[in-house]
Amino acid sequence: xxxxxxxxxxxxxxxxxxxxxxxxxxxxxxxxxxxxxxxxxxxxxxxxxxxxxxxxxxxxxxxxxxxxxxxxxxxxxxxxxxxxxxxxxxxxxxxxxxxxxxxxxxxxxxxxxxxxx
Numbered sequence: 613x614x615x616x617x618x619x620x621x622x623x624x625x626x627x628x629x630x631x632x633x634x635x636x637x638x639x640x641x642x643x644x645x646x647x648x649x650x651x652x653x654x655x656x657x658x659x660x661x662x663x664x665x666x667x668x669x670x671x672x673x674x675x676x677x678x679x680x681x682x683x684x685x686x687x688x689x690x691x692x693x694x695x696x697x698x699x700x701x702x703x704x705x706x707x708x709x710x711x712x713x714x715x716x717x718x719x720x721x722x723x724x725x726x727x728x729x
Contacts, residue, residue: 613638613639613640613641613642613643613644614638614639614640615636615637615638615639615698616636616637616638616639617634617635617636617637617698617699617702618634618635618636618637618647619632619633619634619653619702619703619706620632620633620634629654629655629657630652630653630654630655631653631654631655631662631703632652632653632703633649633651633652633653634651634652634653634664634699634702634703635647635648635649635650635651636648636651636695648667648683649667650666650667650668650682651664651665651666651667651699652664652665653699653700653703661700662700662703662704664695664696664699664700666681666682666683666692666695666696667681667682667683668680668681668682669682683695
């Protein structure tokens with residue numbers, strides 16, 4: 613199974629710090645033709661690198677807002693780290709290809725990066 617990371621840059625700048633939405637598109641295997649949406653790339657506070665948020669569903673209990681992560685590790689948290697690192701690496705490559713390494717690419721288009729995991 614192959615996976616492609618697809619970015620849609622946040623050219624509106626709202627919310628502040630959000631650089632792009634990301635999704636994983638699968639080819640081959642049982643997930644062929646499907647995509648997993650809901651990832652976001654954020655500028656890390658202090659401007660040192662990037663952070664990736666994973667798909668989650670918000671809900672409320674007794675007026676308190678909570679989040680339920682939709683993509684969870686089975687046992688080893690390293691699986692989430694691999695996905696997060698792949699998205700950050702692809703985002704950096706996207707910035708490099710756009711001539712704006714480690715910054716928000718100045719494009720209204722979408723892009724894809726092949727990832728082998």
